[in-house]
Amino acid sequence: MTGARHGLTLTEVRLTPVLVADPPLLNTQGVHQPYTPRLIIEVTTESGATGLGETYGDTAYLALAQSLAGALIGRSVTDLNGLPELAAEVCGDPPGATGAGAVDVGGLRGVRTAGKLRLSVLSGFEVACLDAWGRATGLPVHALLGGKVRDRVEFSAYLFYRWAExxxxxxxxxxxxxxxxxxxxxxxxxxxxxxxxxxxFKLKGGVFPPDEEIAAVRALAAEFPGRPLRLDPNGAWSVPTSCRVADELADVLEYLEDPTSGTAGMAEVAAALRGAAATSGRAGLPLATNMCVTTFDEIAEAFARDAVQIVLADHHYWGGLRNTRELAAVCRTFGVGLSMHSNTHLGISLAAMTQVAATVPHLDHACDSHYPWQTEDVLTERIGFRDGRVDVSDAPGLGITLDRDRLAALHRRWQADDGGLRDRDDEAAMRHADPGWVTPATPRW
Incomplete structure (x- = not known):
């Protein structure tokens, strides 16, 4: 068994679903629930090295993780290339609808498929294995990925329209x-x-009519002149609306993220913006996505049609840190920019994001992170931001320590829930304020 003589064989895998406090942040689907599900993964090797991973904790993800956990016993933490094949063998299709008509309401990445869900589960296990491998060998995860090219990783402030409570x-x-x-x-x-x-600064849009969100971006530009600004309406706009907003904000936006839904719509907007730029002689506004390019299979069409100029990587989407580096290499080859997407997450995921971001030369923009919004964590010490950046840890593994008391408390909250919060559902959360609310069809405007 590869890695056995080094004590790297897995002897235990522990899954702990938790519910984490989340503020009332608004988006085009509705509003964040009071608590969001996350899954904490712990692995232990025969030498006693432990590793941590984190991913979505919704029911479908948890079911796949439970199928995979037992199959990992007896394998080495170094056998990462074998994880996708193993997952395909032991994980059936998750509960709930998948396919063309199913929307990924938890991950917000377009159509929900069994393959995408498996990648998200794999990401948590891969990170945990890398963490254990690093702890066992005394190496930080970034060293296992080939070494860091920066000592600090820049993040953007993730702004939301929100309620007070x-x-x-x-x-x-x-x-x-x-x-x-x-x-x-x-x-x-x-x-x-x-x-x-x-x-x-990034503003989550798609909440109010576009003119109101244009005014908010203009106000940000006045308050922070020359600073990079982004707007992300999560595909809520039509192609004409996307083009109009892009034209009105071209002088202040760093990029416009997913203004409309789908590769075809994004390609149409991108073509219109290129045409307008050629006519005016000014640089075109780049389009970014974390919705229409979320798997390797989706790259070819988007890049061939020049639908996006920036991809927001997310190791939870792409199957882990190593796949994130592969994505970065593909983007670099085709001249596409790279940033990083974020969903609600805890410190384990932030540590993993920081480690992989430190290894990617072609990281052109500050990364997103919800972490400042989270008041709860499962670590003994929160990860801090200094000058908008996170220092890259050189400690073994991810350089973090699990707080078992905090983990147990968040798990007890999950156990006490009647099931209403175990799947993220922004639409259902919105109905507590508006009983007739239904997530608007896109384009919304």
């Missing part, structure tokens, strides 16, 4: 207050800048 006062309370207009968005950005030193 969840409907009915459910969930945990914070002191952020509401942000429902340009002034509220600017105040939120100023707090992020003052607290964490962020100098790049």
């Amino acid at each position: 969840h409907p009915g006062g459910h969930g945990e309370h914070d002191d952020w207050g509401a942000a429902l207009d340009p002034a509220g968005v600017v105040a939120q950005a100023r707090r992020f800048a003052d607290t964490h030193g962020f100098t790049s």
